[in-house]
Amino acid sequence: MSFSPLVDRLLESLRVLPGVGPKTAQRMALHLLERDREGGRRLASVLDQALEHVGYCRRCRTLTEEALCSICSSSRRDGSVLCIVESPADLLAIEDAGGYRGYYYVLHGHLSPLDGIGPEDIGLDQLEARLDEGGVEEVILATNPTVEGEATAHYIAEQIRERGLRLSRLAYGLPMGGELEYVDGGTLSRAFNGRQPFLGE
């Protein structure tokens, strides 16, 4: 059973959203049609504009509708550090955590030869150009702590090693607030290997 062709198409279109199944799509469609047409119109219009205008920052490749994103166009960041992340969401998570004041470079993915995703697909040629600009002294390889993220970090490290920059990788260890007994073995052994001097008072 269905409402009408157009409502059916709306239900189907809503399912492009991640995590939205048939039941949620129905709830969303009915909510917009029954209770918030104004909000729905705004969503349609903003979505259309965003898809039309939002592209990649010329310098760090994060999402922005400007030529340069707000971070790259800021002069108050530390130009000696460049943090390489897989996605704009990772960049956001680091910014939200606070503390980091350098610039970023967004890969939009990781190397995955089996899927045909090679160095150019994650912008490594452009990364070279970015480093050619000079000023960067340390590159932080903040790709995900997954097999693909590790491989990508290693590949990048290999590629830019001859530049003589300091290369670092985010620390592995226990997540804050977690309980030791629930931490997986791989993380636990990394935390042991990476143990640091205790600076209690």
Place this chain on the structure above:
Amino acid sequence: MSFSPLVDRLLESLRVLPGVGPKTAQRMALHLLERDREGGRRLASVLDQALEHVGYCRRCRTLTEEALCSICSSSRRDGSVLCIVESPADLLAIEDAGGYRGYYYVLHGHLSPLDGIGPEDIGLDQLEARLDEGGVEEVILATNPTVEGEATAHYIAEQIRERGLRLSRLAYGLPMGGELEYVDGGTLSRAFNGRQPFLGE
């Protein structure tokens, strides 16, 4: 921290969808911008069209972009029964359950004097006109089993009583597949009061 004004507006616009908080909105926006721009464009366009064209069926008031919905324009339904529901989602649930072959009437809400929602706001004047057409012999009051749904059912029953139609209400009782020990007291006492002759073989 945020991406850019336009992406921020997209995050905010996505939050009109029910059940979508800041984190989900971010995941949706990044998914569309990073991985499915085509799907996003289709969503924006279909949403816009749906909000523009989908209105209420002239006869039963469910959602449709046609003058008459597919049920009301079907001649193979039983014109002697009219089922009154609060929302198009309720209509859909009854259709999906199968078995009912009559027509519907959608209130789009329930009486709620405190919120200023009176009989005209839920289309009761139009319901009278629908019944004036003739042919209906039984009205099933399928409003929700809530205080407001009950009150609305009683109000409608009172209003159309003089027409001498058969009036019925969906049965209260145990939900199928539930366990007695977890059924609430109100439902359980309704199930006792409404107990029916056992027709075991």
